[in-house]
Amino acid sequence: MGELVIEALGLRKVFRGTARRPGFGGALRSLVAPERVTTVAVDDVSFGVRAGELLALLGPNGAGKSTTIKMLSGVLVPSAGRALVAGHVPHLDRPANARRIGAVFGQRTQLWWDLPALESFAMLRDIFKVEEAAYRLRLDELAGLLELSSFWKQRPRQMSLGQRVRCDLAAALLHDPPIIFLDEPTIGMDAVVKEQVREFIRYQTAERGRTIILTTHDMAEVSRLASRVVLINEGRVVYDGSLADLQKEYGSGWKVRVTFAHGAVPPALPGLVGTAGGEHLFAGTDPAAQRHLLRELLDRDDVEDLQAHGDDLEDVMAAVYRKRAETTR
C-alpha cells in the first residue's frame, strides 16, 4: 500500500440553523423569536487512507458519513480540524482539488438534466481541460466497463436510476482522478446493475490503482469490495480497522449445520452445541476450529447436508453500535 493520500485530522462540522415550532402560533413565535439550533454532525473524526486503498465509511443514517465525505472532497469547510487530500487542504483551492478527485453522490446527478449524457461528458471534458485523444480513450474504456453506449444519447431525465448513476460514474472519472469519493453509489439499484457497478469499483482500485472512499448501507458490497472499514456513529469514529478484525471482535462466531444419513452414527466432534430433527449444530469462535471441523466432515461418506455460516456483517454492525451505546451509557 502506498503513502497516505487522504487524511482526516480531528474533523468537526457544526451546522447552525433555526427550528420551527409546531402549529400556526408556533410559526408566528418562530418568526419573532427564532429558536437557534446547533447540530454537531461530525465530531473529532480522524483516519487516513493510503494510495490504492478502498475504504468503506459506514454508519447508520445521520451518522455523519456524507458530511465527512463532503469535507474531505472540499465541498464543506470544517468547523474544526483539518482535511488533507494529496497533501492539500481541499476547500482552500477547490478548482485545483477538483482535478485530483472525482465524486459521485448517488442520489444526485452532476449531468445537465436536459442535455444528452454525451453532451454532458463533452462539457466536463472542456471544463476539466482534458485532451481530446485522452478523452476518447477514457470514454471508450468507461463505456465498455459500464455499457453506456446504448443510452448515452438520452437525457438524464429519460434514464433509469441505474443508467443515470453509471453515466455519473463515467462523468466523475473522465478527468482520470487518482482519488474518488463515492457516496451511496448503488442506492436503489437492481441486483444486476449493482453487481456491474461493484465490479467497476473493484476494477478502479485493483487495476487502475485509484484510492476510493465508499459509503454504503449494502453490507454485501462492503464485504465484496473493502478490506478496511471506518465506522461512524453519531459523528464519531467507533471503529477503524480491517473487516476480518471487526468480525472477530464483534461477531458472534461461526456455525456449522450438518445432517447425517439415516442410521449413521454421528462422530464425537468438538463444538457440538445441540441436535434437533436429525440436524447437528456446531458453533465456535476460533476460525481454525471451524476449518478443522469442515475437513473432518467433508471426509465422511454419511454427511447428507452441510451448511457453514460466518457472521452476517449486518449483525456485526448492529453489535458494534450496541456495545458502543452500552459503554457510553
Add this chain to the structure above:
Amino acid sequence: MTELRQAARIARTSALYEVLQPGRLAGAGAQLGVQIFLTWCLWRALYDAVPASSGLSREQAVSYAVLATLYGRLRGPDRDVAGDTVRQHVWSGSIVYWYLRPVTPRRYHWLRAAGDQAYGLAWAAVTYAVCRALGLIGPPASAGGAALFGLTLLLGQFVLYYLLALVDVACFWTLRNFGVLAIIRLASSLFAGAIVPLWFFPGWFRAISSWLPFESSLHVPLSLYIGRIAPADAGRYLLVQVVWIVLLALALRLAWRRADQQIVVQGG
C-alpha cells in the same frame, strides 16, 4: 485556447438546450413574433386618436414598444427551465458538483449568464433587422444616440445580471426566492418602462424610478434610441448605471464569498 474553449462550452449551454429541442425553439420564435405584432397593433391603435402623447410621437412610441418587446428576449432563455439555477441546485443538493469542478461556482454562473445573453442578443439582433426591414421599428434618432443606446444597453444588462445573480445566490441562505423574484420581475418591468414608457407616468413615479437600478436597463437605452434623451444628457444616466454596477458587483462578490464558506448541502 483551452481556457476559451472551456468558457465557450459553458456559455453555450442554454443555446444547446433550445437547439436540441426544435419544438421549444419554434415556440420561442412564434411567441416573439406574436408579441411584436400585437404590441405594434396596440400602440398604433392607441395613437390613432392623438398625434403625440407625453411628448412621444407615434413613431417614437411604436419603436419604443416594439424594442421593449425585443428586449424581453435579450436576456436569453429562462435558466429555470434548464434546472441550472443556484436555487434549484441548492434545493436538490446537486450544488455539491459546482464545488467539485475546476471552475468556481461564481465563474460558472457568470459564464452561463454571458452565454444566455449572447444567445438572446443573437435572437434580438436578427429580429431587430426583420422589424426594421418591415418598418415596425424606426431608425435610431442619431448616430450618437445609437452608440449610446448600445453602451447603456450593455451596462444595463450588467446591472440586471448582478441584481438577478444576487437574488439567485441568496438561495444559499433562503433556499427559495420565488417571492423576491416575482417582485423583481414586476419592478423591473414597471420601473424599467417595459410595460409602458416611463414618460407616461407621473413625476413622483419617475423620480423614484430614476434612482432604482431598473430604469437603466431599458428605459434609458430606448429613450436614447428614439431621441427622447439627447446624447448630451446621457452622462447622468451612465453615472447612475456605473454606480449600480459597482454596488451590485461588490454585493455579489461578498455573497459568493460567504456562500463558498458557509455552503450547506440539503438532504445529507
